[in-house]
Amino acid sequence: MGLGMSLNLQKYLLANGLPPLRYCNRTLSKGHALHEIGAIPEHGFEDVVQNSDVIFTMISTDDVLMELLTKALATGDSLKGKIFVDTSTIHPDTSEWAAQRLSKFGSTFVAAPVFGASPVAATGKLIFAMAGPAKATETVRPLIMNIMGRSIIDMGEDVRKSSLLKISGNVLVISFMEVIAEAQVFAEVTGIGSHQLEDFIGNMFGPVLASYSNRITSGAYAPPLETAPGxxxxxxxxxxxxALSIAASHNTNLPTLETASSRLNSARDYAGEHLDSAAVYGIGRMEASLPFWIALDSS
Structure with missing residues (x-):
């Protein structure tokens, strides 16, 4: 995700005669494609922060973001006027923590989680849910629209709201996958046919849900080791x-998501970490006395 977004941003900066993107990553070599088109690699996040006015982050977990921002905060007064834009899926409490901590040093936090998979990031068609102080979001908007994203959902100034919308969106995404997986298991055990059901899903519900089904029928829920999961x-x-912890704190429940969570964690226990979220299908198959893996037609 981050690489596709960064490539599009660097191309925009280059085309408009603007200073190049500066980037870092735990494995810096993964940014080789960025370096080839003029972006400048930095060996640490602190270096990126010191040499930039707007800093985008795309990270895997809340702990990683908190670690990075803690490093940035250690630089002290030099953070004044800088804008930090996080595009990850993080807990709203983490967004609030980041906004409060950064504001004490004169910098601003913008929560801007994105909707869309890596191929969408590569084409610059992500959807951003953006929240933060108006002046900061207006500064950031020209770096997003028609560069990294096709649209921005304005969530106001409360950074928690962007995180909540992103988590709500993922409730839908994962629940869709769980329901489609259940239907595909049903199609197999009853003899309807997986591909026939997928044709129906595409015709009835459109290409997005058809693509979710294809992650099942193509075997992408358990991709080869050399292929990253979607x-x-x-x-x-x-x-x-x-999502489940937030729902519980508001006295509601998400039963479909509870099932998906149980199945996906079981899939990880059974088949390891190199799995896509669609691996709920593999456990659904096992519960129906089918093998976790599917036999793909190589013809």
């Missing part, structure tokens, strides 16, 4: 944990 199971489980 929505990694570990990340999906993290997002579900956030």
């Amino acid at each position: 929505f990694a199971a570990a990340l999906a489980c993290k997002d579900m944990k956030h």
Whole structure:
């Protein structure tokens, strides 16, 4: 996700004669494609912060973001006037923590989680849910629209709201996957046919849900080791944990998500971490006395 977004941003900066993007990553070599088009690698997040006015982050867990911002905060007064834009899926409490801590040093936090998978990021068509102080969001908007994203959902100034919308969106995404997985298991055990059901899903509900079904029928729920999963199971489980805890704190429940969480964690126990969120299907198959894996037609 982050690489696709960064490539599009660097291309925009280059085309408009603006200073190049500065970037860092735990594995810096993964940014080689950025370096090839003029972006500048930095060995640490602190270096990126010191040499930038607007800092975008795309991270895997809340702990990683808190660690990075703590490093930035250690630089003290030099943070004044800087804007930090996080595009990850994090708990609203983490967004609030970031906003409060950064404001004490004269900098601003913008919560801007994105909707869309890696291929969407590569084409610059992500949807951003953005919240933060108006002056900061207006500064950031030109770096997003028609560069990294096709639209921005304005969530106002409360950064918690963006995080909540993103988590709500993932409730839908994962629940859709769970329901489609259940229907595909039903199609197999009853002899309807997986591909026939997928044709119906596409015709009835459109290409997005058809693509979810294809992650099942193509075997992408358990991709080859050299292929990255579309929505990694570990990340999906993290997002579900956030959603379920927030729901419980508001005296409501998410039964479909509870089922998906149980199945996806079981899939991780059974088949390891190199799984897509669609691996709920594998456990659904096992519950129906079918193998976790599917046999793909190689013809």
